[in-house]
Amino acid sequence: xxxxxxxxxxxxxxxxxxxxxCSAAVASQEREAAGLDxxxxxxxxxxxxxxAVLLERVDRLVTELLQEPRQPPIGMVDPHAEAExxxxxxxxxxxxxxxxxxxxxxxxxxxxxILVAVVAPELDRAYERIFxxxxxxxxxxxxxxxxxxxxxxGVEGRAGRRIALGPYGSLRRHRLLVEHGDAPSDLRQQxxxxxxxxxxxxxxxxxxxxxxxxxxxxxxxxxxxxDCDPYTVAELADALRDGTADVVALWGRxxxxxxxxxxxxxALGTRLGRLSSPEARDPERLxxxxxxxxxxxxxxxxxxWLPVEPxxxxxxxxxxxxxxxxxxxxxxxxxxxxxxxxxxxxxxxxRWIEARVGQAGLARRAGWWRSRHPELTEDEATDLAARxxxxxxxxxxxxxxxxSRAWQRGATLVSAxxxxxxxxxxxxxxPDRLVSVIDPRWGPRDLVLAPALHQQVVExxxxxxxxxxxxxxNGGSRLAVSQRGLKVLFTGDPGTGKxxxxxxxxxxxGVQLVKVDLSRxxxxxxxxxxxxxxxxxxxxDGSSAVLFFDEADALFGKRAEVxxxxxxxxxxxxxxxxxxxxxxxxxxILASNLREHIDPAFTxxxxxxxxxxxxxxxxxxxxxxxxxxxxxxxGDGVDLGALAALDxxxxxxxxSVRTASLLAAAEGTGGLSMAHLAHGVSRQFRSEGRLxxxxxxxxxxxxxxxxxxxxx
Numbered sequence: 001x002x003x004x005x006x007x008x009x010x011x012x013x014x015x016x017x018x019x020x021x022c023s024a025a026v027a028s029q030e031r032e033a034a035g036l037d038x039x040x041x042x043x044x045x046x047x048x049x050x051x052a053v054l055l056e057r058v059d060r061l062v063t064e065l066l067q068e069p070r071q072p073p074i075g076m077v078d079p080h081a082e083a084e085x086x087x088x089x090x091x092x093x094x095x096x097x098x099x100x101x102x103x104x105x106x107x108x109x110x111x112x113x114i115l116v117a118v119v120a121p122e123l124d125r126a127y128e129r130i131f132x133x134x135x136x137x138x139x140x141x142x143x144x145x146x147x148x149x150x151x152x153x154g155v156e157g158r159a160g161r162r163i164a165l166g167p168y169g170s171l172r173r174h175r176l177l178v179e180h181g182d183a184p185s186d187l188r189q190q191x192x193x194x195x196x197x198x199x200x201x202x203x204x205x206x207x208x209x210x211x212x213x214x215x216x217x218x219x220x221x222x223x224x225x226x227d228c229d230p231y232t233v234a235e236l237a238d239a240l241r242d243g244t245a246d247v248v249a250l251w252g253r254x255x256x257x258x259x260x261x262x263x264x265x266x267a268l269g270t271r272l273g274r275l276s277s278p279e280a281r282d283p284e285r286l287x288x289x290x291x292x293x294x295x296x297x298x299x300x301x302x303x304x305w306l307p308v309e310p311x312x313x314x315x316x317x318x319x320x321x322x323x324x325x326x327x328x329x330x331x332x333x334x335x336x337x338x339x340x341x342x343x344x345x346x347x348x349x350x351r352w353i354e355a356r357v358g359q360a361g362l363a364r365r366a367g368w369w370r371s372r373h374p375e376l377t378e379d380e381a382t383d384l385a386a387r388x389x390x391x392x393x394x395x396x397x398x399x400x401x402x403x404s405r406a407w408q409r410g411a412t413l414v415s416a417x418x419x420x421x422x423x424x425x426x427x428x429x430x431p432d433r434l435v436s437v438i439d440p441r442w443g444p445r446d447l448v449l450a451p452a453l454h455q456q457v458v459e460x461x462x463x464x465x466x467x468x469x470x471x472x473x474n475g476g477s478r479l480a481v482s483q484r485g486l487k488v489l490f491t492g493d494p495g496t497g498k499x500x501x502x503x504x505x506x507x508x509x510g511v512q513l514v515k516v517d518l519s520r521x522x523x524x525x526x527x528x529x530x531x532x533x534x535x536x537x538x539x540x541d542g543s544s545a546v547l548f549f550d551e552a553d554a555l556f557g558k559r560a561e562v563x564x565x566x567x568x569x570x571x572x573x574x575x576x577x578x579x580x581x582x583x584x585x586x587x588x589i590l591a592s593n594l595r596e597h598i599d600p601a602f603t604x605x606x607x608x609x610x611x612x613x614x615x616x617x618x619x620x621x622x623x624x625x626x627x628x629x630x631x632x633x634x635g636d637g638v639d640l641g642a643l644a645a646l647d648x649x650x651x652x653x654x655x656s657v658r659t660a661s662l663l664a665a666a667e668g669t670g671g672l673s674m675a676h677l678a679h680g681v682s683r684q685f686r687s688e689g690r691l692x693x694x695x696x697x698x699x700x701x702x703x704x705x706x707x708x709x710x711x712x
Contacts, residue, residue, distance in 0.1 A: 003094045004203030010085045010096045011201055014116040015123070017077045021151045022127075025134050097201045104208045105174045106271075106300075110156045110164050115201075117151050118143055118177060118191055122198050142180045142190040165191075168299040174212035225360035225368050226260045226392060233260055236355065237267035240303070240332050245353040247326070247346065249335045252357035253542055254307065255391035257336035260357045264334060265303045273302040283321040290322075294331040308337040319343070326350065359389060362468050372399050373414050380416045386468040387509060388423035388544045389585070398422040420510050427544035428512045434536050436515050437545070440507035447504045448615065448622045448650065449497060456610055457501045460488055461508035463607070464587045485586040487605055489552075491595040492612030495651025498591040499550060501612070505589070506546040514545045518555055529555075530577075537580045544586065552590035553598055581605070620644040620653065627657045629672065638674050646681060652688065656680040 089096050095103075098112050107115075120127040121142065132140045135147050143151075145165045152161055163169060166186065171177040175194045183189040200206045228236065228250070239245040248264065250257045265272035275293050290306065297304040308322065323343035326333070330350075335341075336357075346352065359365070365385035370376055376384075390398060402418040431437040444458055464486050490498040506513040521532040540547050549555060555577065581588065582605060592598055595611075603609075615623065621644035628638070648656065657672075660680030664672050685691065 002203075003089065003092055006085060006089050006092065006094075007097050007201065007203030010082070010089075010098065011116070011119070011123075013081055013085065014077055014098070014112070015120060017113070018117055018120055018151065021117075021153070022130055022134070025150050025153075026130070029134055097203065100208045101176070101200070101211075105170055105176065105212055107170055108164075110152060110161065111169075111171050113152050113155060114148050114165065114171060115176065115197075117148055118193055119198060119201060122193065140190065142192045144183070144188050144190050146187045148191070163299060166299075168296045170300070173296055173300075176212050225364045226256050226263070227358050227360050228260055228355040229358070231353070231355045233263040234267050236260075236353070237264045239353055240264070241268060243351070245351045246330060246332045247335065247350045247352045248333075249337070249341075249352065249354035250357045251337055251340045251354065253338065253391070254336070255393055255542060256357045256359060257307070259392035260355075261303075261305050261334050261336060268303060271300065271302045272305055273297050273300075274305045274307065281318065283318050286318070286321050287325045290325045291329070294329055294333070298331060304331060304333045306333055306335050308335060308341055359391075362386060365389075365395075368395070369419075373419065375413045376416060376419075382469070383465070384416070384419055384423060387420075387465055387511075388427050389468065389542070390423060390427055390544070391542055394426045395423075398426045401426070423544070424510050424512065429514060429539045429543045429545060432539070434517055434520050434532055435539065436517060438503065438506075438513040438515055440503045440513055442500060442503050443507050444504055446626070447497060447500055448619050448626065449501075449612070450616070450619065453610070453612070456608070457504065458508065460486070460587075460608055460610075461505045464505070464509055485584055485588065486607050487581070488587070488589045489595070489598070489603070489606045489609045490589060490591040490612060491609070492593070493614055493649060494593055495649035496612035496614060497650050498612055499548075500650070501610075502546065502548045502589045502591065505587075509544070509546065509587075512545045513548055514540055514543075515548045515550065518549070518551060522555060533577055533580060537584060540586060541584070547584070547586060547588045549588070549590045551592065553592045553594050614647065614649055617644050620646070620648065623650050623653045624657075627653055638672070638677065643677065643681070648681070648684065652684050655687070656684040659683050 086096055086099065089099075098115070101107055101115070102112060121131065128141055131143050131147055134150060135144060145162075148165055149158070149161050155161070156164065164171070166172070172179075172191070176197055177191045178194050180190040180192045194212065196206055196211045200208065200211055226233070231239075236245075236248050240248060250260055252260075262272055273293065273296070275289060294304055296302070306322070308319070319341065323346055326335075326343070326346045327349055340354070342354075360368075362382065362385050366378070366381040369381040369384050370378070373381075388395075388398075398419065399414075399422075401422040402414045405418050405422070406412070406414045428437055429435070444454070447454060447457065449457065467486060490501060492498060503513050516536055521529060521536065523529050523532065536547075590598075590606075595603075595609075621640055624640055624643050656677065657680060660672050660676040663679055664676045669676075
């Protein structure tokens with residue numbers, strides 16, 4: 001049977017129960033009206049008899065609130081018929097819409113009955129008149145809170161129904177029901193369906209998560225491993241549970257703090273709610289939003305989370321407003337921030353504990369990979385943990401992505417290669433105007449250097465792989481290697497392979513190369529360069545990508561003697577860069593044509609300095625062999641010995657062949673000739689501002705062109 005037909009049948013079953021509740025409510029209304037002298041004038045005058053009837057009603061209300069009688073619901077749905085429809089939906093490969101809403105938004109039986117009652121007038125206008133009769137208001141078009149409490153009599157106690165129908169109940173908080181018009185009291189507030197709810201309940205193929213929303217965003221499930229110093233996640237949860245603390249402050253990178261907060265909520269067995277970013281950044285809305293979020297968290301039993309996110313040029317008094325709101329509250333809350341923030345007033349009146357959150361050690365992260373993928377060997381799991389220092393949410397995402405790729409391939413187990421590919425993709429920062437992300441295309445075979453120099457470049461990748469293991473092994477030693485990442489300096493003439501070497505290292509590590517655009521980072525305005533640098537390092541912090549600064553002497557140059565005001569600011573920016581350079585935990589490669597222009601404070605912090613000389617004749621010959629087409633269409637007279645004798649860098653050789661290929665294509669020849677290559681070399685020499693190449697190459701080119709003119 002079609003899923004839409006099953007959904008409508010389920011709705012009809014629920015409406016039948018609603019009809020019985022309406023009949024009972026109408027009968028009760030008739031009995032109450034029969035006790036009045038003139039029920040038709042009840043809304044225009046109040047008689048003695050009517051006051052007596054109303055007093056009896058409010059007396060019954062007090063009795064209900066004190067005793068909370070639990071009578072069998074009049075509008076109870078036939079459980080056997082509903083179970084049969086659920087089974088039919090399961091055989092059709094789906095679930096009933098109401099059941100999907102219940103699972104997604106945490107609804108209960110009372111919520112489902114309320115939802116069906118609000119759906120009814122959208123299906124038949126007769127319900128409008130019935131509802132108007134029950135509430136004695138004939139201009140009413142949507143059910144009110146009061147009416148819905150009448151129709152759900154007996155499902156829950158009166159207090160429970162009132163909370164469920166209030167603004168902090170699941171239906172209104174998730175915007176499955178929204179307010180219609182203004183009302184003098186919330187009891188008389190009319191409610192209507194949220195956007196897409198009716199279509200979803202009628203069986204339309206709508207994503208269930210796109211229907212509702214929550215003003216307090218649900219945080220992700222806990223994933224991965226984090227370290228909290230000096231407490232554990234379980235200890236922080238215990239402190240909130242037993243009342244030792246009502247404010248837990250966590251300092252660290254946002255993704256690490258997010259994982260720790262999710263772990264605390266899981267340990268408490270509660271749902272985690274986060275105040276949305278726009279409201280958390282607006283001083284005028286923050287106080288009301290935070291109070292509303294605290295009330296919603298109290299009603300639903302959520303743990304409230306307030307991230308104090310880093311922003312450039314924050315609005316005035318934002319932190320002051322946050323502190324004032326926290327002072328006035330007593331609800332348990334978790335605060336996270338990148339840098340510690342300790343408002344004195346809050347510490348004076350709240351039970352405050354704090355911890356620093358960071359990435360777990362190598363062994364714990366490797367164990368997490370093994371627990372998620374038992375098919376990995378211990379060495380493979382350790383290698384993943386060492387190469388990709390992912391945040392817990394990113395690690396969980398990489399695990400899911402790799403599992404999807406294995407499933408698409410028809411494999412039952414995830415391979416280490418799948419995980420490496422997923423980790424590399426998720427450890428890449430987002431490109432923007434300050435950096436560009438390069439996917440490495442070249443490997444060690446494409447890097448032509450002297451053997452000793454080539455080995456030195458390859459070792460840098462091995463060092464970057466080994467450093468996390470070394471730090472993990474020496475973590476308790478006072479002489480342990482610094483946990484900061486590797487810093488490498490490449491020097492040499494332009495075109496000698498510095499950028500290519502950086503790309504090869506990234507390829508060996510299986511990560512992307514993030515190249516900093518210095519033309520956008522360096523600014524003539526005071527303070528702008530430091531802001532741009534902060535943005536660059538924030539973007540790559542926590543990623544496994546290789547950070548590459550080309551032409552680094554423009555940014556890492558020597559500090560000058562202060563003679564002008566601008567010198568002081570320039571030196572301050574270099575000092576700021578030095579601090580961020582030191583703190584970065586990933587691999588940083590700087591490339592410069594002039595090593596002597598690099599500030600000595602940076603030079604002493606490099607773990608490795610590699611000088612790239614101009615290639616010698618053996619390297620130049622290998623470069624020509626790599627760059628020239630494997631099969632030369634002309635097939636005649638390409639003298640590799642003569643070409644290798646020319647003093648060209650790798651970039652110069654590539655430029656020469658490119659120019660020669662363009663000349664050959666313009667002439668329509670079948671391939672490159674020595675004459676084309678000679679002209680390409682000659683133009684390359686001129687572009688570099690150097691003397692012309694040897695006369696024999698120039699003469700060969702001229703002779704070839706004279707022969708072509710005679711043929712024409």
